Amino acid sequence: MKKILTLLLLFLSIYINAQTSDTPVSVSPIIEPKDYLTVADVMPVFPGCEMLTNKDERFSCSEMQFVRFVEQNIMYPKQALEMGCEGVVYISFIINKEGMLERVEVASDQTPGCGLKEEALDIVKSFNNTEIRWAPGEHNGELVNIKMVLPIKFGTEAYKKSFKKKKN
Numbered sequence: 713m714k715k716i717l718t719l720l721l722l723f724l725s726i727y728i729n730a731q732t733s734d735t736p737v738s739v740s741p742i743i744e745p746k747d748y749l750t751v752a753d754v755m756p757v758f759p760g761c762e763m764l765t766n767k768d769e770r771f772s773c774s775e776m777q778f779v780r781f782v783e784q785n786i787m788y789p790k791q792a793l794e795m796g797c798e799g800v801v802y803i804s805f806i807i808n809k810e811g812m813l814e815r816v817e818v819a820s821d822q823t824p825g826c827g828l829k830e831e832a833l834d835i836v837k838s839f840n841n842t843e844i845r846w847a848p849g850e851h852n853g854e855l856v857n858i859k860m861v862l863p864i865k866f867g868t869e870a871y872k873k874s875f876k877k878k879k880n
Contacts, residue, residue: 748806748857754850756807756858762847774846781844782864786835789827793868797826801864803836809855811845813837819861832864 754767761773791797799822805813816837821829849858 748859749849749851750859752849752851752856752858756811756849756860757847759844759847778839778862781839781842782835782862785838786831786864788866788868789831792823792826792828792831792866795826796868797823797828798867799823799826799828799865801829801832801866802861803832803864804859804861805836807846807848807858807860809848809857811848812840814857823866828866835864836862 755771756774757770758774758777760777761770764770764773800820801818801823802820803816804819805816808814813836816833818829818833823829848855850856
Protein backbone atom coordinates (compact mmCIF):
# COMPACT_ATOMS: atom_id res chain seq x y z
CA MET A 713 0.00 0.00 0.00
CA LYS A 714 2.88 2.37 0.84
CA LYS A 715 4.45 1.66 -2.55
CA ILE A 716 1.20 2.47 -4.38
CA LEU A 717 0.71 5.66 -2.38
CA THR A 718 4.35 6.67 -2.99
CA LEU A 719 4.03 5.97 -6.72
CA LEU A 720 0.77 7.90 -6.84
CA LEU A 721 2.36 10.91 -5.12
CA LEU A 722 5.42 10.68 -7.39
CA PHE A 723 3.19 10.53 -10.48
CA LEU A 724 1.09 13.46 -9.21
CA SER A 725 4.25 15.47 -8.51
CA ILE A 726 5.63 14.80 -12.00
CA TYR A 727 2.25 15.66 -13.57
CA ILE A 728 2.00 18.99 -11.69
CA ASN A 729 5.59 19.96 -12.56
CA ALA A 730 5.00 19.10 -16.21
CA GLN A 731 1.90 21.31 -16.28
CA THR A 732 3.64 24.32 -14.77
CA SER A 733 6.69 24.06 -17.03
CA ASP A 734 4.50 24.30 -20.17
CA THR A 735 2.67 27.35 -18.90
CA PRO A 736 3.86 30.45 -20.75
CA VAL A 737 5.59 33.00 -18.62
CA SER A 738 4.13 36.49 -18.91
CA VAL A 739 6.75 39.08 -19.66
CA SER A 740 6.17 42.80 -19.30
CA PRO A 741 6.75 44.75 -22.49
CA ILE A 742 9.93 46.75 -22.63
CA ILE A 743 9.14 50.42 -22.34
CA GLU A 744 11.61 52.47 -24.27
CA PRO A 745 12.54 55.82 -22.80
CA LYS A 746 11.09 58.76 -24.70
CA ASP A 747 13.57 60.82 -26.65
CA TYR A 748 11.31 63.88 -26.52
CA LEU A 749 9.50 66.09 -24.06
CA THR A 750 6.08 67.68 -24.31
CA VAL A 751 6.96 70.58 -22.02
CA ALA A 752 10.35 72.20 -21.50
CA ASP A 753 11.91 75.18 -19.76
CA VAL A 754 12.11 76.91 -23.14
CA MET A 755 9.63 75.72 -25.76
CA PRO A 756 10.50 75.84 -29.48
CA VAL A 757 10.11 79.27 -31.06
CA PHE A 758 8.93 79.97 -34.59
CA PRO A 759 10.97 82.61 -36.46
CA GLY A 760 9.63 86.09 -35.82
CA CYS A 761 8.46 85.30 -32.30
CA GLU A 762 11.82 85.26 -30.55
CA MET A 763 11.68 88.97 -29.69
CA LEU A 764 8.77 88.39 -27.28
CA THR A 765 10.05 88.15 -23.71
CA ASN A 766 7.02 86.52 -22.10
CA LYS A 767 7.34 82.77 -22.69
CA ASP A 768 3.55 82.25 -22.95
CA GLU A 769 3.25 85.02 -25.56
CA ARG A 770 6.26 83.63 -27.43
CA PHE A 771 4.72 80.13 -27.48
CA SER A 772 1.32 81.49 -28.54
CA CYS A 773 2.96 83.52 -31.31
CA SER A 774 4.84 80.41 -32.47
CA GLU A 775 1.66 78.37 -32.63
CA MET A 776 -0.13 81.11 -34.58
CA GLN A 777 2.74 81.47 -37.06
CA PHE A 778 2.85 77.73 -37.71
CA VAL A 779 -0.93 77.65 -38.14
CA ARG A 780 -0.57 80.53 -40.61
CA PHE A 781 2.02 78.47 -42.55
CA VAL A 782 -0.43 75.56 -42.71
CA GLU A 783 -3.38 77.76 -43.72
CA GLN A 784 -1.39 79.42 -46.51
CA ASN A 785 -0.30 76.11 -48.00
CA ILE A 786 -3.20 73.74 -47.49
CA MET A 787 -5.54 72.82 -50.31
CA TYR A 788 -8.97 71.41 -49.60
CA PRO A 789 -9.09 68.17 -51.59
CA LYS A 790 -11.64 68.33 -54.40
CA GLN A 791 -13.17 65.00 -53.39
CA ALA A 792 -13.65 66.23 -49.81
CA LEU A 793 -15.34 69.42 -51.01
CA GLU A 794 -17.68 67.46 -53.28
CA MET A 795 -18.54 65.08 -50.45
CA GLY A 796 -18.95 67.96 -47.97
CA CYS A 797 -16.38 66.43 -45.62
CA GLU A 798 -15.54 68.55 -42.61
CA GLY A 799 -13.78 67.88 -39.34
CA VAL A 800 -10.50 68.04 -37.51
CA VAL A 801 -7.29 66.13 -38.18
CA TYR A 802 -4.78 66.12 -35.34
CA ILE A 803 -1.19 65.88 -36.55
CA SER A 804 1.58 65.06 -34.08
CA PHE A 805 5.22 65.83 -34.77
CA ILE A 806 8.50 66.36 -33.03
CA ILE A 807 10.48 69.57 -33.38
CA ASN A 808 14.01 68.22 -33.18
CA LYS A 809 17.18 69.84 -31.90
CA GLU A 810 17.87 71.29 -35.37
CA GLY A 811 14.44 72.95 -35.59
CA MET A 812 13.09 70.51 -38.18
CA LEU A 813 9.98 68.34 -37.95
CA GLU A 814 10.23 64.59 -37.65
CA ARG A 815 7.88 61.70 -36.98
CA VAL A 816 4.97 63.57 -38.50
CA GLU A 817 1.88 61.39 -38.12
CA VAL A 818 -1.86 61.44 -37.64
CA ALA A 819 -2.72 61.46 -33.95
CA SER A 820 -6.48 61.47 -34.56
CA ASP A 821 -8.69 61.77 -37.61
CA GLN A 822 -12.38 62.68 -37.49
CA THR A 823 -12.62 62.65 -41.29
CA PRO A 824 -11.89 59.10 -42.53
CA GLY A 825 -12.11 58.45 -46.25
CA CYS A 826 -12.13 62.08 -47.37
CA GLY A 827 -8.46 62.65 -48.10
CA LEU A 828 -8.19 65.34 -45.44
CA LYS A 829 -5.70 63.48 -43.25
CA GLU A 830 -3.42 62.95 -46.25
CA GLU A 831 -3.55 66.67 -47.10
CA ALA A 832 -2.86 67.62 -43.46
CA LEU A 833 0.10 65.22 -43.30
CA ASP A 834 1.54 66.47 -46.61
CA ILE A 835 1.37 70.12 -45.54
CA VAL A 836 3.03 69.58 -42.17
CA LYS A 837 5.72 67.38 -43.75
CA SER A 838 6.34 70.03 -46.42
CA PHE A 839 7.55 72.42 -43.72
CA ASN A 840 10.98 70.78 -43.87
CA ASN A 841 11.23 71.75 -47.56
CA THR A 842 11.26 75.44 -46.61
CA GLU A 843 14.11 77.55 -45.33
CA ILE A 844 12.21 78.14 -42.09
CA ARG A 845 13.50 76.48 -38.92
CA TRP A 846 12.15 76.55 -35.40
CA ALA A 847 14.51 77.58 -32.61
CA PRO A 848 14.65 74.26 -30.71
CA GLY A 849 13.38 73.71 -27.19
CA GLU A 850 15.68 73.70 -24.19
CA HIS A 851 15.44 71.94 -20.88
CA ASN A 852 17.96 72.19 -18.05
CA GLY A 853 20.27 74.10 -20.38
CA GLU A 854 20.30 71.42 -23.10
CA LEU A 855 18.60 71.32 -26.51
CA VAL A 856 15.73 68.83 -26.53
CA ASN A 857 13.21 67.33 -28.95
CA ILE A 858 9.67 68.54 -28.29
CA LYS A 859 6.53 66.67 -29.33
CA MET A 860 3.55 68.78 -30.35
CA VAL A 861 0.06 68.14 -31.69
CA LEU A 862 -1.57 70.48 -34.19
CA PRO A 863 -5.32 70.38 -34.81
CA ILE A 864 -6.12 71.19 -38.44
CA LYS A 865 -9.77 72.07 -38.90
CA PHE A 866 -11.40 71.55 -42.26
CA GLY A 867 -14.69 73.35 -42.89
CA THR A 868 -16.23 73.78 -46.32
CA GLU A 869 -18.01 77.06 -45.54
CA ALA A 870 -14.86 78.76 -44.25
CA TYR A 871 -12.93 77.41 -47.24
CA LYS A 872 -15.52 78.69 -49.73
CA LYS A 873 -15.50 82.17 -48.15
CA SER A 874 -11.71 82.24 -48.20
CA PHE A 875 -11.66 81.07 -51.81
CA LYS A 876 -14.08 83.85 -52.87
CA LYS A 877 -11.88 86.48 -51.20
CA LYS A 878 -8.80 85.18 -53.03
CA LYS A 879 -10.62 85.33 -56.38
CA ASN A 880 -11.63 89.00 -55.91
